[in-house]
Amino acid sequence: MSQLPEEPAPPARRPSPQPSPQTFPARVERPVPTSADVARLAGVSRATVSYVLNNTSAVRISEPTRRKVREAAEELAYVPHAAARSLRAGHTRIVLLPTAHVPVGPLYSGFLNELQWALRRLDYTVVQYGSLGLDGDEAARAWAELRPVAVVSLGEIALTPQGVEILKRSGAKAVVTLGPQEVEGAHALVLDQREIGGRAVDHLLERGRRRIGVVLPQEPGLEIFSAPRLAGARAAAAASATGAHIEPLPLAYTEESAAGLAARWDGLGLDAVFAFNDEHAMLLMRALQDEGVDIPGGTAVIGADDLLLGRLLRPRLSTVRIDLVTGQRLAALVDRVVRDPGGEPERHDLMGARAVRREST
Amino acid sequence: MSQLPEEPAPPARRPSPQPSPQTFPARVERPVPTSADVARLAGVSRATVSYVLNNTSAVRISEPTRRKVREAAEELAYVPHAAARSLRAGHTRIVLLPTAHVPVGPLYSGFLNELQWALRRLDYTVVQYGSLGLDGDEAARAWAELRPVAVVSLGEIALTPQGVEILKRSGAKAVVTLGPQEVEGAHALVLDQREIGGRAVDHLLERGRRRIGVVLPQEPGLEIFSAPRLAGARAAAAASATGAHIEPLPLAYTEESAAGLAARWDGLGLDAVFAFNDEHAMLLMRALQDEGVDIPGGTAVIGADDLLLGRLLRPRLSTVRIDLVTGQRLAALVDRVVRDPGGEPERHDLMGARAVRREST
DNA sequence: TTGAAAGCGATACCAG
DNA sequence: CTGGTATCGCTTTCAA
Numbered sequence: 001m002s003q004l005p006e007e008p009a010p011p012a013r014r015p016s017p018q019p020s021p022q023t024f025p026a027r028v029e030r031p032v033p034t035s036a037d038v039a040r041l042a043g044v045s046r047a048t049v050s051y052v053l054n055n056t057s058a059v060r061i062s063e064p065t066r067r068k069v070r071e072a073a074e075e076l077a078y079v080p081h082a083a084a085r086s087l088r089a090g091h092t093r094i095v096l097l098p099t100a101h102v103p104v105g106p107l108y109s110g111f112l113n114e115l116q117w118a119l120r121r122l123d124y125t126v127v128q129y130g131s132l133g134l135d136g137d138e139a140a141r142a143w144a145e146l147r148p149v150a151v152v153s154l155g156e157i158a159l160t161p162q163g164v165e166i167l168k169r170s171g172a173k174a175v176v177t178l179g180p181q182e183v184e185g186a187h188a189l190v191l192d193q194r195e196i197g198g199r200a201v202d203h204l205l206e207r208g209r210r211r212i213g214v215v216l217p218q219e220p221g222l223e224i225f226s227a228p229r230l231a232g233a234r235a236a237a238a239a240s241a242t243g244a245h246i247e248p249l250p251l252a253y254t255e256e257s258a259a260g261l262a263a264r265w266d267g268l269g270l271d272a273v274f275a276f277n278d279e280h281a282m283l284l285m286r287a288l289q290d291e292g293v294d295i296p297g298g299t300a301v302i303g304a305d306d307l308l309l310g311r312l313l314r315p316r317l318s319t320v321r322i323d324l325v326t327g328q329r330l331a332a333l334v335d336r337v338v339r340d341p342g343g344e345p346e347r348h349d350l351m352g353a354r355a356v357r358r359e360s361t
Numbered sequence: 362m363s364q365l366p367e368e369p370a371p372p373a374r375r376p377s378p379q380p381s382p383q384t385f386p387a388r389v390e391r392p393v394p395t396s397a398d399v400a401r402l403a404g405v406s407r408a409t410v411s412y413v414l415n416n417t418s419a420v421r422i423s424e425p426t427r428r429k430v431r432e433a434a435e436e437l438a439y440v441p442h443a444a445a446r447s448l449r450a451g452h453t454r455i456v457l458l459p460t461a462h463v464p465v466g467p468l469y470s471g472f473l474n475e476l477q478w479a480l481r482r483l484d485y486t487v488v489q490y491g492s493l494g495l496d497g498d499e500a501a502r503a504w505a506e507l508r509p510v511a512v513v514s515l516g517e518i519a520l521t522p523q524g525v526e527i528l529k530r531s532g533a534k535a536v537v538t539l540g541p542q543e544v545e546g547a548h549a550l551v552l553d554q555r556e557i558g559g560r561a562v563d564h565l566l567e568r569g570r571r572r573i574g575v576v577l578p579q580e581p582g583l584e585i586f587s588a589p590r591l592a593g594a595r596a597a598a599a600a601s602a603t604g605a606h607i608e609p610l611p612l613a614y615t616e617e618s619a620a621g622l623a624a625r626w627d628g629l630g631l632d633a634v635f636a637f638n639d640e641h642a643m644l645l646m647r648a649l650q651d652e653g654v655d656i657p658g659g660t661a662v663i664g665a666d667d668l669l670l671g672r673l674l675r676p677r678l679s680t681v682r683i684d685l686v687t688g689q690r691l692a693a694l695v696d697r698v699v700r701d702p703g704g705e706p707e708r709h710d711l712m713g714a715r716a717v718r719r720e721s722t
Numbered sequence: 723t724t725g726a727a728a729g730c731g732a733t734a735c736c737a738g
Numbered sequence: 739c740t741g742g743t744a745t746c747g748c749t750t751t752c753a754a
Contacts, residue, residue: 116491128489130477445731
């Protein structure tokens with residue numbers, strides 16, 4: 001038995017910092033158990049522990065050994081070290097979902113839940129990474145440190161082509177943007193917010209309206225939604241060849257802002273408004289009603305998202321219902337791209353939008 | 362130069378899988394650059410690279426060398442490998458926030474954003490871990506694999522004492538529950554949801570009401586909020602010695618459910634209702650109004666969360682305003698516990714609640 | 723069927 | 739001031 005570099009000598013393993021019999025604070029700093037500890041307790045090698053705990057099918061381990069290992073792991077409350085594992089494996093199963101402003105609305109959060117659930121079923125580790133206040137490339141670098149196998153950007157952080165490149169060079173197999181803007185190089189899925197503005201305006205045009213306001217929320221983080229919705233509204237107006245006019249209407253989400261807008265409503269000469277979403281619609285509609293504007297007689301109002309609350313208003317709020325891709329379908333797509341990263345970036349339209357007429361239009 | 366176990370022989374480093382000049386798919390599988398690649402390009406050792414990129418103050422590196430290293434890192438788009446780093450360091454800076462049902466409401470999500478932002482300023486990596494569908498200990502084990510330095514459980518996942526133990530044994534310095542229930546062993550911060558029910562009922566009692574309904578939403582995941590709110594309501598009624606009666610009212614978040622409840626309203630003989638939150642209040646209030654119930658004459662209605670939308674109703678909705686701890690304060694607390702994990706589990710009341718009277722009570 | 727050992731990438735000692 | 743090297747925990751050949 002010549003000098004083996006491993007297992008140097010008796011001093012157990014960790015040369016515990018001064019095992020002198022001093023009085024220590026009650027809470028003993030127990031070292032975190034490793035697979036080596038499990039191996040020692042079970043009286044087998046680390047390799048065997050790994051085989052057993054991972055149910056490796058390539059090797060056959062006797063049932064008594066398996067049991068010993070499992071019991072030892074149980075007793076020590078052993079939990080494998082994800083970092084060590086992925087370091088060795090050369091890749092992770094992390095799907096990173098950057099978030100900045102936590103998106104509001106049951107639609108969005110329901111979608112998020114579904115996506116997480118579906119990805120976990122496919123054995124990915126879903127990690128939401130709060131990136132509020134990071135700019136594009138900074139954020140990309142931070143994400144890349146975790147070596148995610150895929151990044152699904154919900155479009156709240158402006159992902160740049162360089163950012164995508166950073167992620168891909170760090171090993172990400174799939175970079176997916178899910179939002180209004182397409183990013184060069186990203187294996188991209190696209191939710192085209194323009195659809196929403198388009199369907200709203202189409203509906204208003206059908207109802208005979210020609211001077212249409214489009215609410216632009218002033219809250220930070222919402223521009224990436226509102227800008228394309230406005231663009232879609234404009235496009236629909238132009239395509240209709242009715243000569244319809246589109247008027248952008250900045251509006252903060254406060255009673256004062258809504259009251260201010262309502263006060264100068266008559267001067268605007270609008271006969272309809274697409275209010276960005278149902279919540280802004282409710283706010284504006286109340287202000288208009290308080291100002292004596294007849295809805296839908298004088299002004300038609302339409303929101304978006306089809307919230308339950310809109311149905312409770314009088315008149316009931318017309319809306320644009322958004323059919324988001326199911327989280328399950330998106331998860332499957334991510335999985336496919338991860339398994340076969342060779343393909344060209346794809347563009348999918350994953351959102352349907354259609355107007356739902358109630359009473360306010 | 363005797364046989365060194367390292368650096369075996371010329372074949373560069375990675376024995377690239379068949380570097381034969383076959384035609385490969387256009388996308389070349391570039392290996393992810395490591396600090397060794399940076400070192401080679403800069404003509405220095407890996408140690409030097411590490412010193413430069415981490416601005417290690419213990420050693421002094423010449424400015425030209427620093428520049429060379431930085432340029433090499435830039436050129437290769439080098440991003441450090443978080444797993445390798447934390448493996449070596451023996452700990453991470455990950456603060457794990459488990460999420461299940463993404464919490465609804467601007468209050469909650471605003472708080473979450475603030476917390477994330479504040480923790481990142483303290484140099485933690487904030488990771489939200491989607492845990493929908495995992496049970497307590499399963500979840501704890503999954504979280505522990507990431508070796509987070511702290512876990513802040515928002516209370517959506519039932520964290521058990523065993524779960525806390527697992528996390529602590531895996532190296533978590535701080536396990537913090539932020540929610541209604543206290544968990545044994547957790548260094549715990551507590552948001553006492555009972556406050557909310559209590560303040561609502563106090564307010565209704567002051568207004569002379571004695572038979573008070575308390576709405577219990579039927580949506581999964583909300584019980585952990587609704588149960589303590591009901592308990593708080595009961596406690597407040599008992600404490601008041603008015604002999605007031607508390608009546609639990611199951612209600613799903615649908616128009617049908619609300620209409621059903623409203624239809625049998627008279628039979629219930631209630632003169633007030635605490636509707637869990639503003640959204641449920643809006644739903645129920647509309648149904649009651651459609652049924653001809655006078656608000657607040659016949660029945661007083663109070664919600665919670667102080668949403669803007671409640672102010673738009675007629676009558677304007679009374680509510681319980683919740684003052685959540687600021688994310689910044691919670692972040693500071695987490696940081697303190699991480700730095701000095703010795704202390705006993707603490708219990709903090711981090712939530713204030715007070716009724717805001719508008720017109721519906 | 724089990725064990726020894728190499729090595730993933732980054733860091734921090736200790737020598738030079 | 740810079741470089742060699744042991745090490746973190748785990749998986750996976752290769753040998754026995």
